[in-house]
Amino acid sequence: MAAPRINRITPFNITALALGLAFLYLPIVILVIYSFNASRLVTVWGGWSLRWYYEFFNDRAMLDAAWMSLRVGAVSATIATVLGTLAAIALTRGERFKGRMLFSGMLYAPLVMPEVISGLSLLLLFVALDAGRGFWTVTIAHTTLTMCFVTVVVQSRLGAIDRSLEEAAMDLGCNPVRAFLFATLPLIVPSIVAGWMLAFTLSLDDVVIASFTTGPGSATLPIRIYSEVRLGVKPEINAICTMVIALIAVVITVASFVSKLSRTQGENAVPL
Amino acid sequence: MTEEQSSSEVSAEPDAPESPAIEPAKPHAVAVAAASSEPQPEPDMPLLRIEGVVKKFGNFRAVDGVSLDIRAGEFFALLGPSGCGKTTLLRMLAGFEIPDEGRILLNGRDIAPVLPHERPVNMMFQNYALFPHLSVRDNIAFGLKRAGMARADINTRVAEMVALVKLEGMEKRKPDQLSGGQRQRVALARSLARRPQVLLLDEPLAALDKKLRESTQHELMELQNRLGMTFIVVTHDQDEAMTMASRIGVMDAGRLEQVATPRDLYETPTSRWIAEFVGDVNLFEGQVGASEGGRLAVSTRDGGTVYVAEPRTPPARTAVSVAIRPEKVKLSRRAPVAEGSGGRAFNCLEGVITEVSYLGGLTTYKVKLDSGAVVRSSMANTTRIVDAYSVSQRVVVWFTPDDCLVLEQ
Numbered sequence: 001m002a003a004p005r006i007n008r009i010t011p012f013n014i015t016a017l018a019l020g021l022a023f024l025y026l027p028i029v030i031l032v033i034y035s036f037n038a039s040r041l042v043t044v045w046g047g048w049s050l051r052w053y054y055e056f057f058n059d060r061a062m063l064d065a066a067w068m069s070l071r072v073g074a075v076s077a078t079i080a081t082v083l084g085t086l087a088a089i090a091l092t093r094g095e096r097f098k099g100r101m102l103f104s105g106m107l108y109a110p111l112v113m114p115e116v117i118s119g120l121s122l123l124l125l126f127v128a129l130d131a132g133r134g135f136w137t138v139t140i141a142h143t144t145l146t147m148c149f150v151t152v153v154v155q156s157r158l159g160a161i162d163r164s165l166e167e168a169a170m171d172l173g174c175n176p177v178r179a180f181l182f183a184t185l186p187l188i189v190p191s192i193v194a195g196w197m198l199a200f201t202l203s204l205d206d207v208v209i210a211s212f213t214t215g216p217g218s219a220t221l222p223i224r225i226y227s228e229v230r231l232g233v234k235p236e237i238n239a240i241c242t243m244v245i246a247l248i249a250v251v252i253t254v255a256s257f258v259s260k261l262s263r264t265q266g267e268n269a270v271p272l
Numbered sequence: 273m274t275e276e277q278s279s280s281e282v283s284a285e286p287d288a289p290e291s292p293a294i295e296p297a298k299p300h301a302v303a304v305a306a307a308s309s310e311p312q313p314e315p316d317m318p319l320l321r322i323e324g325v326v327k328k329f330g331n332f333r334a335v336d337g338v339s340l341d342i343r344a345g346e347f348f349a350l351l352g353p354s355g356c357g358k359t360t361l362l363r364m365l366a367g368f369e370i371p372d373e374g375r376i377l378l379n380g381r382d383i384a385p386v387l388p389h390e391r392p393v394n395m396m397f398q399n400y401a402l403f404p405h406l407s408v409r410d411n412i413a414f415g416l417k418r419a420g421m422a423r424a425d426i427n428t429r430v431a432e433m434v435a436l437v438k439l440e441g442m443e444k445r446k447p448d449q450l451s452g453g454q455r456q457r458v459a460l461a462r463s464l465a466r467r468p469q470v471l472l473l474d475e476p477l478a479a480l481d482k483k484l485r486e487s488t489q490h491e492l493m494e495l496q497n498r499l500g501m502t503f504i505v506v507t508h509d510q511d512e513a514m515t516m517a518s519r520i521g522v523m524d525a526g527r528l529e530q531v532a533t534p535r536d537l538y539e540t541p542t543s544r545w546i547a548e549f550v551g552d553v554n555l556f557e558g559q560v561g562a563s564e565g566g567r568l569a570v571s572t573r574d575g576g577t578v579y580v581a582e583p584r585t586p587p588a589r590t591a592v593s594v595a596i597r598p599e600k601v602k603l604s605r606r607a608p609v610a611e612g613s614g615g616r617a618f619n620c621l622e623g624v625i626t627e628v629s630y631l632g633g634l635t636t637y638k639v640k641l642d643s644g645a646v647v648r649s650s651m652a653n654t655t656r657i658v659d660a661y662s663v664s665q666r667v668v669v670w671f672t673p674d675d676c677l678v679l680e681q
Contacts, residue, residue, distance in 0.1 A: 162399065164397050167366075168395075168401035168462075169403075170368075170388040171366060171367075171389070171394055171415075172418055173389045173415050174389055174418055175387070178418075182403075187405060
């Protein structure tokens, strides 16, 4: 709307769009197509088949890894969402406390910190504490990784909300905590949900930090895939990847739908 | 209009014209009861007493020693330019800011330790602060639910409020499906729903367009009159304050400069700043000269002498300003014939018209006097065919000593 010239359909625009999309998605499309390959060889097409999906659902180790990943993702995303939301509230709503800049800087450090460094430092910590590595160490590591993303998402929404809403709630008989719960929380729920989903997907596809903090018998799916691929790519991997892509696509779609819903909330004439 | 307004000041007793609507609201009954151990307020105690209140933000004194009494049933306006501290004062009444010094007494009780949600005071916010996720109905019911009112009572009260602000049929809408004027009404209904003892309104009409603002001014006045509630409105718009309020407190730089009825504020401002802030004014700077027969002669800087009806006799040579409102300055082709008291019945000055602005109801003229000073005059166009003056015409500018005001610097 703002730039009608770009919306015009011209051969150049169509070519540019096709090339751009191909660059981004062709590898994924090939991967998805080959996941339905009947052949044992990854690069040779042998007709359509669901064989490798069947193989995956009979691969105990792979299923365990997938289950592990889902659990780690759900638990770490939940903890990260709670902590990240609290941090966002402290940063936007708190009085200008001493060390606020330092706090926000430290909060955002994991965003730019190379994962190898955070992974290694967490490993050293767990070793020093003599903590047996497994589900909880990966979960804690992923919480530290994803919390800052939740904070970013929630903070940007919180910052856009008028503080006088809470004052109005207080004026109308809410104590400060209830004012937050009744006036502000309903408005930031979509961004909290979006933050959770972001944290979940980040945890789901992390290899580096997980490889430092996981222990024997508690490999996550990406680690399992990675170690399989080193021995040669089986078409089963394609099948797993296709399912992971499908899951992430669903989560992302739901997340954007939720945040869009919250933005247009009230603009629809039908009050649900 | 303003005369009627100023006369409503007479209803000073705390419980003069009470309609059922201002019975102490249930939610506040708790807060009031908690204070019942304290001595009952004296009968002549104002509803709200502000005593030497100071609010500092860092080194900046946003509110600097304000004392003010507001009686029950008043429509009080706090008027001042932006940044004068009027909103800060209002927020202290609501409980969002704590005074650094001084006390705020409501019904004789210091409300400093009372948190905003426990004060029998409600506020209408400048940007309305409607809850965007709640419908009109739920916005209005918000404060009632928090007070633990029964569902049936809430429904009755909401219906009453919706009718009061004429929003029937809009109950299910969300705030962003409403026009600015409708939102303003929802905010008003929401803040009135708990039947506060005092309603605070922060620039209630600032976000409305001119036409709507005028009709809403009258609705607010009518509503206040009907409910008999005490309204304190903050505004930077002097017309708004003059139209609505029974009394106006003018603030500047954190201080309360003058508290008066709209008429007194306009006709007898206590300082040059107020004279210039409220309405238009011509000022002649000069020194006090002789005084005789109730007429004080002020020799103005540009050589002339202006006679002023002034009962006080400030010491000679005091630097003063003589203020005269443009509508009290008349133009004519010849000097008016004085009856009786010789040359002192009128102040007559001569000059040339430099600017004519026709505004429909009135026409304003700028006249450059022979002394060099510029005087503004506005004259009502009371007839269709006016023998108007035009630019570069030579005229006599005259005004009576009674219409002049001496303001010390």
